[in-house]
Amino acid sequence: MAQKTVLVTGGAGYIGSHVIIELIQDGFDIVVLDNLVNASMESIRRVEKIAGKKIPTYSVDLLDKNAVDDVFKKHKISSVIHLAGLKAVGESCELPLLYYKTNVGGTTNLLEVMEANGVFNIVFSSSATVYGLPQFLPLTEDHPVGGCTNPYGKTKFMIEQILSDLCTSNKKWNVAVLRYFNPVGAHKSGTIGEDPSGVPNNLMPFMGQVAVGRRASLTVYGSDYDTPDGTGVRDYIHVVDLALGHVAAVHKLNEQCGLKVYNLGTGQGVSVLDMVKAFEKASGKKIPYELAERRLGDIASCYGDPSLAAKELNWTATRGLDEMCEDLWRWQSQNPQGYKGAEGSSQ
Amino acid sequence: MAQKTVLVTGGAGYIGSHVIIELIQDGFDIVVLDNLVNASMESIRRVEKIAGKKIPTYSVDLLDKNAVDDVFKKHKISSVIHLAGLKAVGESCELPLLYYKTNVGGTTNLLEVMEANGVFNIVFSSSATVYGLPQFLPLTEDHPVGGCTNPYGKTKFMIEQILSDLCTSNKKWNVAVLRYFNPVGAHKSGTIGEDPSGVPNNLMPFMGQVAVGRRASLTVYGSDYDTPDGTGVRDYIHVVDLALGHVAAVHKLNEQCGLKVYNLGTGQGVSVLDMVKAFEKASGKKIPYELAERRLGDIASCYGDPSLAAKELNWTATRGLDEMCEDLWRWQSQNPQGYKGAEGSSQ
Numbered sequence: 001m002a003q004k005t006v007l008v009t010g011g012a013g014y015i016g017s018h019v020i021i022e023l024i025q026d027g028f029d030i031v032v033l034d035n036l037v038n039a040s041m042e043s044i045r046r047v048e049k050i051a052g053k054k055i056p057t058y059s060v061d062l063l064d065k066n067a068v069d070d071v072f073k074k075h076k077i078s079s080v081i082h083l084a085g086l087k088a089v090g091e092s093c094e095l096p097l098l099y100y101k102t103n104v105g106g107t108t109n110l111l112e113v114m115e116a117n118g119v120f121n122i123v124f125s126s127s128a129t130v131y132g133l134p135q136f137l138p139l140t141e142d143h144p145v146g147g148c149t150n151p152y153g154k155t156k157f158m159i160e161q162i163l164s165d166l167c168t169s170n171k172k173w174n175v176a177v178l179r180y181f182n183p184v185g186a187h188k189s190g191t192i193g194e195d196p197s198g199v200p201n202n203l204m205p206f207m208g209q210v211a212v213g214r215r216a217s218l219t220v221y222g223s224d225y226d227t228p229d230g231t232g233v234r235d236y237i238h239v240v241d242l243a244l245g246h247v248a249a250v251h252k253l254n255e256q257c258g259l260k261v262y263n264l265g266t267g268q269g270v271s272v273l274d275m276v277k278a279f280e281k282a283s284g285k286k287i288p289y290e291l292a293e294r295r296l297g298d299i300a301s302c303y304g305d306p307s308l309a310a311k312e313l314n315w316t317a318t319r320g321l322d323e324m325c326e327d328l329w330r331w332q333s334q335n336p337q338g339y340k341g342a343e344g345s346s347q
Numbered sequence: 348m349a350q351k352t353v354l355v356t357g358g359a360g361y362i363g364s365h366v367i368i369e370l371i372q373d374g375f376d377i378v379v380l381d382n383l384v385n386a387s388m389e390s391i392r393r394v395e396k397i398a399g400k401k402i403p404t405y406s407v408d409l410l411d412k413n414a415v416d417d418v419f420k421k422h423k424i425s426s427v428i429h430l431a432g433l434k435a436v437g438e439s440c441e442l443p444l445l446y447y448k449t450n451v452g453g454t455t456n457l458l459e460v461m462e463a464n465g466v467f468n469i470v471f472s473s474s475a476t477v478y479g480l481p482q483f484l485p486l487t488e489d490h491p492v493g494g495c496t497n498p499y500g501k502t503k504f505m506i507e508q509i510l511s512d513l514c515t516s517n518k519k520w521n522v523a524v525l526r527y528f529n530p531v532g533a534h535k536s537g538t539i540g541e542d543p544s545g546v547p548n549n550l551m552p553f554m555g556q557v558a559v560g561r562r563a564s565l566t567v568y569g570s571d572y573d574t575p576d577g578t579g580v581r582d583y584i585h586v587v588d589l590a591l592g593h594v595a596a597v598h599k600l601n602e603q604c605g606l607k608v609y610n611l612g613t614g615q616g617v618s619v620l621d622m623v624k625a626f627e628k629a630s631g632k633k634i635p636y637e638l639a640e641r642r643l644g645d646i647a648s649c650y651g652d653p654s655l656a657a658k659e660l661n662w663t664a665t666r667g668l669d670e671m672c673e674d675l676w677r678w679q680s681q682n683p684q685g686y687k688g689a690e691g692s693s694q
Binding site: 093100 | 440443444447456462498505508513
């Protein structure tokens with residue numbers, strides 16, 4: 001069987017770089033498309049080093065439909081993993097039009113180009129945010145969706161609807177919607193990881209930056225939630241487990257699966273303070289923190305039931321809290337400034 | 348006070364042509380933007396004749412952002428009435444991507460161009476379809492929304508969400524979302540009216556075409572609904588009343604109203620058979636009809652509470668069933684083939 005080529009949009013980002021490595025390990029050829037707005041070419045250089053091969057990478061924005069089409073003309077793509085998109089909740093409230101344009105408009109462009117080029121297999125990176133305020137826990141894929149309170153979450157839900165309607169309209173389409181819980185950690189090599197620009201929105205990169213001295217202390221938003229220790233409870237998943245979920249999803253598409261929706265999480269709820277303790281243990285660093293007011297829109301607890309993915313994708317997250325923290329720490333301590341400074345270097 | 352200029356997207360269509368006439372009557376200057384996919388320049392020529400003035404009209408697609416921007420550079424626009432969009436429920440199920448691209452993508456382009464040109468006032472043509480299956484009747488603006496079952500309805504709901512988020516993000520925006528019930532009838536002159544391409548999706552134009560002999564008989568979908576006579580009940584509103592609602596909404600925008608949402612309907616539920624009777628009376632023609640199975644996605648009854656628009660816009664629909672039918676009949680009998688055949692003529 002000839003090696004199949006997977007196009008990864010947003011392939012230079014945190015999730016993308018880890019997904020590519022696992023796809024290559026599994027025997028796929030890769031083409032990357034990334035507008036490099038929130039990502040760095042350095043991550044691709046490092047992925048190439050880990051994988052020991054060159055990865056064709058195009059600095060292309062999905063809003064530039066002709067440029068996207070050129071990439072499809074240049075390579076024989078069998079499936080697309082669509083990770084590209086803006087993802088900051090707070091920014092999406094300030095610049096909603098930018099989010100709708102980039103995420104929804106970018107996706108419709110991509111889907112049109114795929115259709116025009118006879119490519120009907122796509123994995124979409126959705127989010128547990130589409131469930132809105134949980135009506136029950138753990139969240140299953142049939143929990144009501146659409147109650148998102150911010151534009152970022154709404155774009156994810158809109159794209160899910162578009163993909164669903166597309167599958168209804170044309171049986172050629174095979175779509176795997178992956179609803180991520182909270183991806184954390186980094187590749188075992190310590191050479192790629194999460195590198196947010198500006199102040200991190202998420203707990204783990206923030207904690208990592210505190211540990212290496214880039215920030216004085218961690219702010220814990222909300223300590224009076226109805227949870228065991230009062231802090232927010234989330235379902236953290238190791239980014240390598242998440243990446244392996246994408247590989248499994250690509251195989252599922254090749255079974256002509258139609259529309260499939262899967263939670264990708266561990267099923268375990270972990271509190272902020274649990275995570276702080278685990279990270280202190282892994283890093284050997286004390287993480288000073290301050291308790292602050294709840295953030296608007298945050299919920300007490302959110303964790304998913306991953307059993308459908310276990311059953312249908314034969315995929316389960318296997319990496320635990322300690323490994324998440326150890327791997328994050330390896331990346332963060334070896335790259336205290338992320339990819340910055342390494343740009344243009346040969347490391 | 349200088350005359351204000353309103354840009355009407357989709358201005359050559361059924362609703363658009365009637366809206367323009369009422370805006371001109373009210374003293375506004377008009378610029379029309381229409382891609383003419385579902386509309387004819389002949390309607391603009393006739394509106395110009397009724398209004399006694401030329402209307403700058405641009406054959407431009409909202410997906411061509413530069414061309415839209417050119418129109419904003421050429422005219423000093425104060426408000427936009429955004430009617431452009433694809434609107435066939437059945438077609439939207441077959442070609443969902445086309446609908447999301449055209450309606451949602453077209454709107455985000457328009458909004459970006461407006462913002463770039465300092466225009467923050469917009470009236471949006473939404474639909475009662477955003478309410479989904481009614482949980483109570485009459486529908487009020489605070490009835491739950493989003494339960495649409497077809498892509499057309501979902502695009503309307505998505506655009507409502509985008510507009511709402513935009514108003515939250517920037518207080519400069521003034522948005523009137525008008526949720527139409529079922530627009531019917533035509534201008535009193537009989538020279539403009541609804542001219543659907545292909546088989547009409549809606550009752551009234553279908554009935555009009557039966558009356559003039561273009562079609563043999565009317566198909567009534569569903570006669571076993573839980574309604575007084577078993578046929579579907581809708582809230583028909585005269586298109587001139589609807590147009591006057593838009594004029595009232597433009598004035599509201601000028602009060603710096605922020606986001607406003609209004610039902611535009613009569614508040615009266617009318618069955619298909621009631622409508623057939625009224626149209627037979629108005630036209631003096633017998634309308635043969637056949638009872639058929641319910642159509643997938645159709646609901647038994649749908650009518651709105653228009654009291655919020657009465658209170659805040661000082662607007663009420665005043666034209667009754669007989670007038671709707673008489674005006675439709677005048678248009679249809681004087682133009683049995685719609686605008687076709689009149690293209691390029693000077694009538």
